Amino acid sequence: YCTPFLYRNKVKNISGEINLPLLKVVNLSKELVHNSDLSAEVKNNYSLQIKENARILTEIINNVLDLSRLESRVNLLDIQSYSLEDLLKETSFPYTISGSSKGIMLHIDKIRFINMMNSLFDKNASTITVTSLSAVEQREEKKEITITISASPLARQNIQQEIKIINDINELLMSRFSGAYTLDPVSGSAILRWVLNNHSHLVV
Numbered sequence: 001y002c003t004p005f006l007y008r009n010k011v012k013n014i015s016g017e018i019n020l021p022l023l024k025v026v027n028l029s030k031e032l033v034h035n036s037d038l039s040a041e042v043k044n045n046y047s048l049q050i051k052e053n054a055r056i057l058t059e060i061i062n063n064v065l066d067l068s069r070l071e072s073r074v075n076l077l078d079i080q081s082y083s084l085e086d087l088l089k090e091t092s093f094p095y096t097i098s099g100s101s102k103g104i105m106l107h108i109d110k111i112r113f114i115n116m117m118n119s120l121f122d123k124n125a126s127t128i129t130v131t132s133l134s135a136v137e138q139r140e141e142k143k144e145i146t147i148t149i150s151a152s153p154l155a156r157q158n159i160q161q162e163i164k165i166i167n168d169i170n171e172l173l174m175s176r177f178s179g180a181y182t183l184d185p186v187s188g189s190a191i192l193r194w195v196l197n198n199h200s201h202l203v204v
Contacts, residue, residue, distance in 0.1 A: 017060055017161040021053035028053075056162075063165045070172040077109040077176055084145065088130065091117045099132030104145060106194065108177045116170050117149075120190045125151035145194045152190040155183040 028046045031038065038046070084104040088095055091114055106113075121128070131146040149155075154167055167183065174181035174192060182191040 017165075018057065018064075021057040021060070024053040025050050025057065060162055060165070063162075063169060067165055067169050067172070070169060070176070077112060077173075079107055079109050079176070081105045081107055082110055082113075084130075087113065088128075090114060091121075091128075093117065093121055093126075093128055095128035095130055097130045097132070099134075101130060101132050101145075104132065104143065104196070106145075106177065106179075109173075112173055113177070116173055119166055119170065120149045120152045120154055122151055122153050127151070140197055143196045145196065147192040149190045149192075151188050152183075155185055155188050155190045157185040 028050050032043060032046055032050075082105065084101045084106055087106065087108075087110070088101075090110075120126070127150045129148045129150070131144075131148070133144045133146075135142055135144070154163055154170070159167075167181075171181040177194075179192055179194040182193065183189075184191065
């Protein structure tokens with residue numbers, strides 16, 4: 001739940017993130033139009049900056065719209081059961097497993113899950129560790145599945161609002177996948193966690 005105060009701050013921060021690339025696009029475009037003395041090199045540099053800031057602006061707007069749809073549950077997800085082993089193979093990222101992942105099924109939207117993993121993984125620094133632990137509680141076996149992504153670009157300290165929006169999206173997605181999404185800025189790790197029993201997903 002987002003209180004009115006938190007919501008106003010959230011909107012203010014998002015507006016600030018949108019204004020930065022927008023102002024750059026506007027100001028550089030004005031320079032290109034009105035300053036005829038610019039060299040070809042400067043014009044090319046301005047054009048590249050306009051394209052990059054336009055890309056950033058589009059990405060922020062798309063993420064804000066995506067977050068809004070997820071929060072209002074307008075964004076329909078194609079949630080189905082998938083084997084954990086198959087999902088890990090599809091990400092194409094190297095990983096290590098502690099415990100058995102055989103037969104473990106997750107109820108997720110596969111495309112959104114893989115996109116989330118892509119957002120969390122740094123190809124030059126990250127590693128993925130999957131831990132599977134079993135326990136018996138009240139005569140029922142439960143299995144805790146943890147996927148830890150080290151050196152995640154989304155788990156760094158002092159992240160920008162643009163990254164916070166992506167984290168909000170990932171957190172909402174994991175809640176829709178009956179899991180939990182945690183970031184550890186000290187270690188720089190992102191953690192995806194499920195607690196499963198024989199019948200359904202449980203989050204504790």
